[in-house]
Amino acid sequence: AGSTPPMVAHTAANAGVIGMTRQLALEGAPHKIRAVAISPGPVLTPASDRDLGDNQAMRDAVTSKILLKRFAQPEEIVELAAFLASDRASFITGANYPVDGGASAW
Structure with a gap:
């Protein structure tokens, strides 16, 4: 099926959000x-770790599209969410923050 997985619905949903x-x-x-x-x-979670299992080729396929060549840890997402929910981010609204290891730079 090529190197680009069929993700039209996923992409459309992201744009909608x-x-x-x-x-x-x-x-x-x-x-x-x-x-x-x-x-x-x-993000490397227990569920994604379970789904990927020992399939190194699949892990490599995922990280090949990421500039930092690794999965995020859940804490790396949570830290941003905590900041954005805090009063320190009181002048931030209407924005989207990609936390994707540089994948969106492609």
């Missing part, structure tokens, strides 16, 4: 409600 985040920011601003999206790349 980003668009919805922007609209929620527009509608929420008068009420002091912020909306921010986080777009993580591949």
Whole structure:
């Protein structure tokens, strides 16, 4: 099937979430409600580790599209989410933050 997996639905859903985040920011601003999206790349969780198992070729296929050549750890996503939810991020709204090890730079 080639090197590009069929991900039309996934890509469309991601675009929808980003668009919805922007609209929620527009509608929420008068009420002091912020909306921010986080777009993580591949994250190594117990479920992904189980699904990938010992399949090194599959792991390599995933990380080949990532500039940092590794999976994210869950904490790397959570740290950003905690910051964005805090008062220190009170001037951030309507934005999308890719946390993908540089995959979106392609």
